[in-house]
Amino acid sequence: DAEITQSPRHKITETGRQVTLACHQTWNHNNMFWYRQDLGHGLRLIHYSYGVQDTNKGEVSDGYSVSRSNTEDLPLTLESAASSQTSVYFCASSVDRNTDTQYFGPGTRLTVL
Amino acid sequence: AQSVAQPEDQVNVAEGNPLTVKCTYSVSGNPYLFWYVQYPNRGLQFLLKYITGDNLVKGSYGFEAEFNKSQTSFHLKKPSALVSDSALYFCAVRDSRDSSYKLIFGSGTRLLVRP
Numbered sequence: 001d002a003e004i005t006q007s008p009r010h011k012i013t014e015t016g017r018q019v020t021l022a023c024h025q026t027w028n029h030n031n032m033f034w035y036r037q038d039l040g041h042g043l044r045l046i047h048y049s050y051g052v053q054d055t056n057k058g059e060v061s062d063g064y065s066v067s068r069s070n071t072e073d074l075p076l077t078l079e080s081a082a083s084s085q086t087s088v089y090f091c092a093s094s095v096d097r098n099t100d101t102q103y104f105g106p107g108t109r110l111t112v113l
Numbered sequence: 114a115q116s117v118a119q120p121e122d123q124v125n126v127a128e129g130n131p132l133t134v135k136c137t138y139s140v141s142g143n144p145y146l147f148w149y150v151q152y153p154n155r156g157l158q159f160l161l162k163y164i165t166g167d168n169l170v171k172g173s174y175g176f177e178a179e180f181n182k183s184q185t186s187f188h189l190k191k192p193s194a195l196v197s198d199s200a201l202y203f204c205a206v207r208d209s210r211d212s213s214y215k216l217i218f219g220s221g222t223r224l225l226v227r228p
Contacts, residue, residue, distance in 0.1 A: 035218075042203060042220040043157075056213070090156055101147070102216060104156035 003027075006091050006105040014113055019078040021108050023091030031094045032074040033102060034058075034066060036087040043090065049074055081112045115140045115208040119219035126194045126226055134189040134202050134222045142210030146187040148178055151201040151221075160202075163187060174198070194226045 004025040013019050023032065030051045035043040035058075045058030047066040055066050063085060065077045078085055088109050092102040116139045126132045138144050145164050149157040161172025168180040178189045189202060204219040 031214075033216075040220060043218040045215060048215070050214075058215070092157075101159055101162060103159065104149075106156045107154075 004091060004093055004103060004105040006089075006108050008108060009106065010109045010111075012111045012113065013081050015081060015083060017081050019081050019110065021076045021078075021089055021091075021110070023074045023076065023105060024072055025091075025093045025103075025105075026072065027093060027095065027103070028071055029093035029095050029103075030071065031096075031102075032068070033092040033094075034064070034074065034076045035090045035092065036060065036085075037090060037107075038087050046076065046089075047074075078110075081110075083112050086110060086112045115206055115211060115217050117204050117206045117217050117219040119202075119204055119222045121222050122220075123223045123225060126224070128196050128226050128228050129193050132191050132194045132198070132224065132226070134204075134224060136187045136189065136204030136219060137185050138187060138204075138206040139185065140206060140208035140210075142208050144180075144185075144187075145207040145209060146178075146180060147205040147207075147216065148172065148176070148187075148189050149203045149205065149218075150174075151203065153200075157203060160189070194224075196226050196228055199224055199226045 007022045033048040034046040044060045049055050049068040090107050091105040094102045118137050147162045148160040151157045161170050163170045163180045171177045205216045
């Protein structure tokens with residue numbers, strides 16, 4: 001079955017380290033998204049991509065970057081991890097950007113010490 | 114700017130009773146509205162959406178939602194709650210005039226169904 005996976009599921013890192021969270025989908029969706037989930041804020045959009053070589057900033061993009069070299073993967077990189085980036089990160093994908101039914105991965109819980 | 118509000122942090126209901134989880138929105142164009150559910154330690158699962166047409170939308174697990182343009186609301190409902198419905202529910206909106214096609218999520222409402 002087609003699916004969307006994230007790895008690792010849990011990560012503990014130290015302040016200042018570079019961290020990369022993986023997202024892989026086998027639906028062949030053009031559109032992929034990264035969100036962070038924090039108490040009281042719901043989901044906030046970090047970055048998104050509407051196809052290979054396309055990346056766009058969301059509302060909370062500072063300190064994060066993404067690259068899209070193929071359809072299946074959208075890795076999220078924290079250039080220099082900060083304690084404020086401790087959160088649960090969700091990747092999502094969709095086939096139709098207009099009607100936007102997004103399908104979510106299981107999430108990565110990141111702790112920055 | 115588009116926004117969505119879920120005014121209740123938590124909704125408590127007894128099993129077998131009807132439930133309502135509230136959502137209101139603000140957009141400049143036509144709204145595209147969505148409900149998602151999140152179970153503990155899981156990603157969000159799509160429940161239902163309103164794009165156009167009938168104001169009453171039926172979705173997964175017996176849930177439905179009613180689009181009310183005059184009240185700018187999209188409340189989630191179920192006639193008879195189950196204990197297994199206990200989860201975190203998110204409303205989301207996209208503005209048809211937003212060329213970036215971004216979804217904006219509410220802060221979530223925790224539904225607790227007691228036996």
